[in-house]
Amino acid sequence: MRIDNEKTAISRGAGAWGVINPIYRRYAPTMKFHIDACPPRQPQCKGKVERRVRDQRLAINPYGRSYASLAELQQWTDARIEILSHERRCPATGSSVAQAWAEERVRLTRMPETLPEPFDLVATRQVGLDGLVSFEGRQYSVPFPLIGQRVEVRGTAGQVQILKACDVVATHPRATPARLVIDQAHYDGPSSEHVLAPPPLGRLGARIQELSQAPVAHRSIDLYAALAEVAR
Structure with missing residues (x-):
């Protein structure tokens, strides 16, 4: 991705430095592209791209024409672009722009099914022996096969995402009152090549976990009054 040196992309300096x-x-x-910043004060490094933008704008000029609707304007614009793509030549291949674009599309990386969520904080963490990573003063669980490996932790709007090799492997609510946020499913499953699976909870542990997740029972004061009368 050839970019200029805007501050949203280059926080300090310019170009290769x-x-x-x-x-x-x-x-x-995550989106599988490489960042290539333009050298400072070198307009020729991006001049070809900007010239093509100018050519496109001048060749598709809607002024001086009347259109009954936006749909009609869009139809005229699409037809004009199609004609120009067959008339113009691609400098890299020598073929028409339309043919070069058709050959290039099959080699392009596909967009992910779900675009990554915007995040305002990112950090790299090593997964501890307990399958937890630290982030913003809290500890979050990850799938146990990642124990000992380095993962990326992102803070999004309302969520903490944990990624490995650019894939999201765990999500948790962000900024919870609890300082220890665990998904029990992260400790289930068979052993991996390098990590043994944690021992199961057993009947007692499973029952305790079930009781801890059960909602609190609400009873009326009349019930306790009746029980007190029976106790007498």
Whole structure:
């Protein structure tokens, strides 16, 4: 991705010596693109791209025409672009722009089914022996096969996402009153090649967990009054 040195992408410096915004740096591998910042004061490094934008704007000029609706304007614009794509030549291949684009599309990386959520904080953490990672003063569980490995933790709006190799492996609510946030499912399953599965809870442990998750029973004061009368 050839970019200029705007502050949302380059936090300090410019070009090859610039410091990439850490959040943007982590967004790039998630979307599988490389960041290539333009050298400062070198307009020729991006001049070809900007010239194509100018050519496109001048060739598709809607002024001086009347359109009955936006749909009619869109139809004229699409037809004009289609004609130009067959007339213009791609400098890299020598074929028409339409043919070069058709050949390039099959080689492009597909967009992920779900776009990554915007995040305002990112950190790299090592998963502890207890299958937990620390983030913002709290500990969050991850699938136990990742014990000992480094993962990426992102703070999104209302959620904490934990990623490994750019894939989300765990999500938890963010900024909860609890300082220890655990998903029991992260400790279930067979052993991996490098990590043994944790021992099961057993009947007593499973029962205690079931009781801890049960809602509190609400009883009327009349029930306790009746019980007191029986006790007499």
